Amino acid sequence: MKEITISLCGNPNSGKTTIFNALTGARQKTGNWPGVTVERKEGVFEEDGRRIKVVDLPGTYSLTAYSIDERIARDFLVNERPDVNVVITDATNLERNLYLTIELLEMGVNCILDLNMMDMVEKRGIKIDIKKLSASLGIPVIPTVGIRKKGIDELRKAIIQFAEKRTSPLKIDYGILEDSIGRISEMLAKIKGFRLPERWTAIKLLEGDEQVKEWLLSFPEGKEVVSFVEDEIPKLEEKIGEDVESYIVERRYGFISGLVKECTEKVLAIEEKLSISDRIDRIVLNRWIGIPIFLFFMWISFKLVFDVGSPFADYIDQFFGFLGDYVKKEIGENWISSFIADGIISGIGSVLVFLPNIMILFLIIGFLEDCGYMARAAFVVDRLMHSLGLHGKSFIPMILGFGCNIPGIMACRTLESEKDRILTILINPFMSCSARLPIYVLFAGVFFQKNAGTVIFIMYVLGIIVAILTAIIFKKIFFKTEVAPLVMELPPYRMPTLKNVLIQMWERSFLFIKKAGTVIFAGVVLVWFLSSMPPGVEYASKDSWIGCLGRAFAPIFEPAGFGFWQAAVALIFGILAKEVVVGTLGTLYGVEEEGLSKILPKYFTKLSSFSFMVMSLLYIPCIASIGVIKSETGSWKWTAIAVFWSLFVGWTISVLFYQMGKIFV
Amino acid sequence: MYRSRGRVVGKDVCPLSFVETGEEAVIVDVQAGRGLIGRLLHMGIYPGTRIRVISNNVHGPVIIGIGEKRIGLGRGMCNKIIVRRLGL
Numbered sequence: 001m002k003e004i005t006i007s008l009c010g011n012p013n014s015g016k017t018t019i020f021n022a023l024t025g026a027r028q029k030t031g032n033w034p035g036v037t038v039e040r041k042e043g044v045f046e047e048d049g050r051r052i053k054v055v056d057l058p059g060t061y062s063l064t065a066y067s068i069d070e071r072i073a074r075d076f077l078v079n080e081r082p083d084v085n086v087v088i089t090d091a092t093n094l095e096r097n098l099y100l101t102i103e104l105l106e107m108g109v110n111c112i113l114d115l116n117m118m119d120m121v122e123k124r125g126i127k128i129d130i131k132k133l134s135a136s137l138g139i140p141v142i143p144t145v146g147i148r149k150k151g152i153d154e155l156r157k158a159i160i161q162f163a164e165k166r167t168s169p170l171k172i173d174y175g176i177l178e179d180s181i182g183r184i185s186e187m188l189a190k191i192k193g194f195r196l197p198e199r200w201t202a203i204k205l206l207e208g209d210e211q212v213k214e215w216l217l218s219f220p221e222g223k224e225v226v227s228f229v230e231d232e233i234p235k236l237e238e239k240i241g242e243d244v245e246s247y248i249v250e251r252r253y254g255f256i257s258g259l260v261k262e263c264t265e266k267v268l269a270i271e272e273k274l275s276i277s278d279r280i281d282r283i284v285l286n287r288w289i290g291i292p293i294f295l296f297f298m299w300i301s302f303k304l305v306f307d308v309g310s311p312f313a314d315y316i317d318q319f320f321g322f323l324g325d326y327v328k329k330e331i332g333e334n335w336i337s338s339f340i341a342d343g344i345i346s347g348i349g350s351v352l353v354f355l356p357n358i359m360i361l362f363l364i365i366g367f368l369e370d371c372g373y374m375a376r377a378a379f380v381v382d383r384l385m386h387s388l389g390l391h392g393k394s395f396i397p398m399i400l401g402f403g404c405n406i407p408g409i410m411a412c413r414t415l416e417s418e419k420d421r422i423l424t425i426l427i428n429p430f431m432s433c434s435a436r437l438p439i440y441v442l443f444a445g446v447f448f449q450k451n452a453g454t455v456i457f458i459m460y461v462l463g464i465i466v467a468i469l470t471a472i473i474f475k476k477i478f479f480k481t482e483v484a485p486l487v488m489e490l491p492p493y494r495m496p497t498l499k500n501v502l503i504q505m506w507e508r509s510f511l512f513i514k515k516a517g518t519v520i521f522a523g524v525v526l527v528w529f530l531s532s533m534p535p536g537v538e539y540a541s542k543d544s545w546i547g548c549l550g551r552a553f554a555p556i557f558e559p560a561g562f563g564f565w566q567a568a569v570a571l572i573f574g575i576l577a578k579e580v581v582v583g584t585l586g587t588l589y590g591v592e593e594e595g596l597s598k599i600l601p602k603y604f605t606k607l608s609s610f611s612f613m614v615m616s617l618l619y620i621p622c623i624a625s626i627g628v629i630k631s632e633t634g635s636w637k638w639t640a641i642a643v644f645w646s647l648f649v650g651w652t653i654s655v656l657f658y659q660m661g662k663i664f665v
Numbered sequence: 666m667y668r669s670r671g672r673v674v675g676k677d678v679c680p681l682s683f684v685e686t687g688e689e690a691v692i693v694d695v696q697a698g699r700g701l702i703g704r705l706l707h708m709g710i711y712p713g714t715r716i717r718v719i720s721n722n723v724h725g726p727v728i729i730g731i732g733e734k735r736i737g738l739g740r741g742m743c744n745k746i747i748v749r750r751l752g753l
Binding site: 376379485487489 | 705710719720722725726728730732734735736737738739740741742745
């Protein structure tokens with residue numbers, strides 16, 4: 001008798017692997033899917049004297065073909081047409097898990113529904129009417145408990161029985177879209193050799209599925225259908241008032257929730273129906289302890305950034321120090337070696353030294369986003385934000401601003417109200433971005449040693465306070481209307497995958513590295529050039545061009561406690577990018593970061609180093625941020641307000657700190 | 666049925682903010698501008714939807730459950746969503 005091929009698919013965490021192992025035992029082989037590094041597992045078992053090959057498909061939530069995993073699963077089902085496809089579902093979360101099943105059934109795949117984790121379902125007091133579910137879907141439904149191998153025999157029998165049968169595709173009523181679906185299907189039916197189910201293809205085309213479009217375009221008549229669909233979509237969107245894709249998804253969920261309501265019965269009291277996620281939310285979003293929990297997380301985060309990152313920073317620092325010495329030794333002391341060692345290596349080096357801190361910061365932000373806490377944080381601060389004239393959603397751009405103000409400002413797009421959006425953009429530069437971290441790490445490290453972490457934390461808090469005050473003031477002057485209300489989906493808490501978090505961290509950190517390689521590089525070269533001119537002058541001395549520039553500006557900073565030209569120059573160049581401040585100081589003093597920590601105490605006191613940090617935090621958005629403020633607000637007026645306000649605030653506050661400090665210390 | 670000259674009336678009909686933790690309710694009206702109504706609809710909040718209040722403590726956000734989905738609503742929003750209470 002012919003060998004039966006079956007496939008297993010299901011959402012991640014539905015117990016697919018345990019079922020696969022239970023079915024096939026030790027007779028497995030693993031390899032990769034062709035062309036990609038996604039693992040392909042195969043196994044065999046025998047039942048009733050028939051040989052059954054089992055292919056384990058990657059875990060997916062749907063068949064939209066947005067990801068590699070989804071594409072593999074779909075390609076397999078479409079091209080290799082297994083005799084039976086077993087959908088493994090986490091029966092405790094039926095509504096979400098059934099989505100994939102429904103998609104498969106719409107596609108006309110021969111399915112068996114495996115309701116896994118049935119023991120948990122019983123524990124939670126949910127009753128599932130298996131017969132009803134099976135009758136509604138027109139497929140066998142088998143309850144199992146994978147880890148205890150319960151129901152596996154029944155599953156095997158069902159596979160054998162069902163292998164020869166064919167199910168007709170499931171039809172969901174798509175309401176307004178039905179007319180168009182019908183017409184597209186008719187067009188598809190006329191294409192010779194097109195073997196995908198017409199109705200399914202029509203729906204996928206309306207959903208904007210790129211892969212299906214490609215398949216279709218490989219037929220000469222396909223072009224006509226695609227252009228018809230493209231004309232049809234805007235017309236439909238006009239009618240339904242939202243995009244067609246989400247309409248389709250909603251209809252599917254609608255069908256599923258009806259089905260689940262029909263076939264399940266919850267028998268427990270409300271209190272016990274709460275999921276773990278809900279219980280956590282009751283604590284995390286509690287009005288008394290929500291904010292302390294939030295602050296605690298923030299504090300821990302910044303502690304980690306500093307304490308874990310610094311040892312790595314030392315290694316990088318030593319490396320660049322070594323590199324600079326090596327170059328000088330190899331080339332000899334002349335202007336070229338000075339350019340390479342003093343300019344490029346020490347400049348770039350003093351910036352890259354902070355890469356570990358920045359990477360950890362992005363790692364933590366990624367973790368908080370992925371585990372679901374970030375969305376809660378918006379609610380924790382919503383009330384507070386409202387009283388400040390801001391929106392709960394203003395908070396996420398602000399948090400992103402800690403990484404870099406540019407994505408922060410861009411993230412303001414999620415705010416629906418124009419006024420809320422502009423206000424959130426304007427305060428974003430006060431959120432201390434990672435570019436400013438090197439300055440604090442250096443100064444706090446040198447002047448506050450053991451308390452460095454706390455001082456850095458104070459800087460972040462100060463940034464937030466200034467942002468808040470700015471918001472209150474601007475709200476009074478420019479925006480007098482009410483803030484739009486906050487509505488947001490709260491995803492269930494989950495453990496983020498290391499891979500996701502790492503990828504996000506890398507992508508964001510790479511932006512920083514790129515900046516180090518471009519803007520910052522240009523900055524350091526400019527500094528080096530101005531420091532070496534006019535010819536014959538001692539490098540970066542008082543009489544160099546840069547020295548003159550610094551001396552012209554220095555008196556402005558006198559009241560803040562650092563009225564010497566090096567500080568002035570560093571701050572001027574900091575406008576290019578805040579990272580340049582440390583690099584410039586390094587270049588001006590002709591030392592690496594290591595050396596800076598020895599030289600700085602000659603110029604700064606504890607107090608003036610603090611006011612210098614305050615100044616660096618507030619004094620102006622970097623050139624790139626200014627550019628983004630202009631493009632996002634679309635107005636020179638707001639851009640000018642952002643620049644001049646920050647110059648005013650930065651100078652005033654750092655002078656205030658220094659002068660007050662002098663009285664008390 | 667629940668509307669009378671733009672105002673919502675009827676037995677057990679009240680703003681969402683009045684509904685207590687653990688109670689179930691059916692949305693009868695959303696009093697908001699067009700844009701907001703559209704967005705809420707997209708999230709599954711529209712008249713006829715059955716919801717459960719997962720948490721509602723006086724000043725914090727209200728979390729509602731629609732099936733397995735959880736949606737947080739700011740305080741201001743809760744006064745604009747009118748529901749019919751179904752009790753515990």
